[in-house]
Amino acid sequence: MDPRIALKTFIETELLGGASGAELGYAEDLLLSGLVNSLGIMRLVSFTEQRFGLQIPPEDVIIDHFQTIDALARYVEARSA
Amino acid sequence: MHYLLHHALDNAALRFPEHDAMRFGSSRLTYAELSQRSNQLAQLLHDQGIGHRDRVGVFLDKCLETPLAIYGIMKAGAAYVPLDPRSPVSRLVSIIRDCGLKGIVSQDNKAGVLRDVAAEQDILEFVVGVSAGLSDRVRSLSWSALDGFTGTSAPVVPVIDQDLAYVMYTSGSTGAPKGIMHTHFSGLSYARMSAATYDVGHADLLSNHSPLHFDMSTFDYLTGPLCGATTIIIPEAFTLFPANLAQLIEAERMTIWYSVPFALIQLLLRGAIEQRDHSALRWVLYGGEPFALNHLRALMERWPHARFSNVYGPAEVNQCTYYHIPPASEWSSDMQSVPLGVVWDNAEGLILDANDRPAAPGELGELVVRTPTMMRGYWARPELNQRAFFRRELFPDYVDTFYRTGDLVRVGENGLLEFFGRMDHQVKVRGYRVELAEIDAVLTSHPAVEEGATYVVTSTEGDRIDAAVSLRHGQRVEAAELLAYVKARVAQYAVPQRLRFVEAFPRTGTGKIDRKALQQKEW
Numbered sequence: 001m002d003p004r005i006a007l008k009t010f011i012e013t014e015l016l017g018g019a020s021g022a023e024l025g026y027a028e029d030l031l032l033s034g035l036v037n038s039l040g041i042m043r044l045v046s047f048t049e050q051r052f053g054l055q056i057p058p059e060d061v062i063i064d065h066f067q068t069i070d071a072l073a074r075y076v077e078a079r080s081a
Numbered sequence: 082m083h084y085l086l087h088h089a090l091d092n093a094a095l096r097f098p099e100h101d102a103m104r105f106g107s108s109r110l111t112y113a114e115l116s117q118r119s120n121q122l123a124q125l126l127h128d129q130g131i132g133h134r135d136r137v138g139v140f141l142d143k144c145l146e147t148p149l150a151i152y153g154i155m156k157a158g159a160a161y162v163p164l165d166p167r168s169p170v171s172r173l174v175s176i177i178r179d180c181g182l183k184g185i186v187s188q189d190n191k192a193g194v195l196r197d198v199a200a201e202q203d204i205l206e207f208v209v210g211v212s213a214g215l216s217d218r219v220r221s222l223s224w225s226a227l228d229g230f231t232g233t234s235a236p237v238v239p240v241i242d243q244d245l246a247y248v249m250y251t252s253g254s255t256g257a258p259k260g261i262m263h264t265h266f267s268g269l270s271y272a273r274m275s276a277a278t279y280d281v282g283h284a285d286l287l288s289n290h291s292p293l294h295f296d297m298s299t300f301d302y303l304t305g306p307l308c309g310a311t312t313i314i315i316p317e318a319f320t321l322f323p324a325n326l327a328q329l330i331e332a333e334r335m336t337i338w339y340s341v342p343f344a345l346i347q348l349l350l351r352g353a354i355e356q357r358d359h360s361a362l363r364w365v366l367y368g369g370e371p372f373a374l375n376h377l378r379a380l381m382e383r384w385p386h387a388r389f390s391n392v393y394g395p396a397e398v399n400q401c402t403y404y405h406i407p408p409a410s411e412w413s414s415d416m417q418s419v420p421l422g423v424v425w426d427n428a429e430g431l432i433l434d435a436n437d438r439p440a441a442p443g444e445l446g447e448l449v450v451r452t453p454t455m456m457r458g459y460w461a462r463p464e465l466n467q468r469a470f471f472r473r474e475l476f477p478d479y480v481d482t483f484y485r486t487g488d489l490v491r492v493g494e495n496g497l498l499e500f501f502g503r504m505d506h507q508v509k510v511r512g513y514r515v516e517l518a519e520i521d522a523v524l525t526s527h528p529a530v531e532e533g534a535t536y537v538v539t540s541t542e543g544d545r546i547d548a549a550v551s552l553r554h555g556q557r558v559e560a561a562e563l564l565a566y567v568k569a570r571v572a573q574y575a576v577p578q579r580l581r582f583v584e585a586f587p588r589t590g591t592g593k594i595d596r597k598a599l600q601q602k603e604w
Contacts, residue, residue, distance in 0.1 A: 031317070031321060034317070038543070058350075061323070063321075063322050066322070
């Protein structure tokens, strides 16, 4: 299954609390507008680890992998391959 | 003679014209460029009617335009007023009105928010840095408008060092933010004293981790230029990713780090710093809140070449004490927390009891401080200014003015000041200063809410604020709706993470809501 769906649902409902109203795009920059804060990143890391059965080492928690849902999905797929 | 903050910048431009003053990503501003560009901005602001004693907002994400804005504004004779780029519109509007801002320096990606601000009645005259139109009453000028000015010199304005240099807004307990007024004298005194305490020189590379509206940024933007040092402006996204931050510290060979403990703990736990070369770091300064000893010890072991210092001082006095922390091997076994240390040079500290008399040696009391780095007062808050200071009259009509920190301290047996908490409901959450009473007031202003109270929950992911609310009889409202209501009115870092409904609040003996009981309750 496309990992983007689960990631998008988690970010929208858990991190943004459904408060933003607008729908999140897969290519939308999560960091630029302060959409996701530092606690949010940590929760996103633990969710991604649990949902996809991964261990994400600290050196992989970087902007390149978390800037967009697309980027995180690519990382998940590369790790799962 | 230099007696204004921008004199210090222009002096650095004479001494080190080609030296980098500021870096941001792959871009940089040398001292000559920063001096000349800030002259251009000052000329533009002058052209827009800004002069002596005006206030101008700075509404920017972290970027190279930030130092340009603050020095351009000061050179125009005005005071800069940092505006949190994450603030909801209503909070921006209340600060703009409270401080009477005529103009704001900003950037294109803020056009949407600024349009909402400009839609208000009788607000602002102009915005610099935005190309798009905002409203028919508020002029907008793009950054390229600077090119129309020579920048060979700044406008001549008769500013003296007692005039305002910047006004920083912070959480106020009544629900309205309050502006801490600093003059060129207090700002430059802080820059000089911090430079001397940490021996800052032009070869230093400073970490600008704090956003501009956070008072720790004055070290990066004022002390740095005083010394001709280079300040590395750290992009917001890097502050969310410790591994990127660790890489940046290495790549830029930063020599002085300054942030809240939270950022350092993140670096320690998630920055993979054992894989990095941080040998250039010579000072690690932290402030804003206490540092958990286990994490501090671990970080000091990772960076044995760096000296660590606990910086303490409310934004009202910039800084007033320091403690250079000895190696962990020299810590006494009964140490509970890092001491605040000693009051720094050119400052006098007193510890007062409940009757404003000096506390007995070793007794707990409120720390009050007299120092040239002290604020002038809160902007347009006469009642607050009455209460904010302790006035000591040693001789007839000879009065010394001390700022009341509201912090409870005592002098330990080792002669060092120790911190014991607050006298009011001000808290620090990941270093940000928040008045819980402000959030309570906002919650209670919702028509469905009978009473609301907020409290701090500590966790390994960093502290957070939670809220408990009781509803008026017969009223119903969702937690998400109440949280959205608060979010639209307070700073982003003050928004509760979780909200719970209660039938009745736990009370103290005097009938007040018992925050401690809320904090300890198993929900």
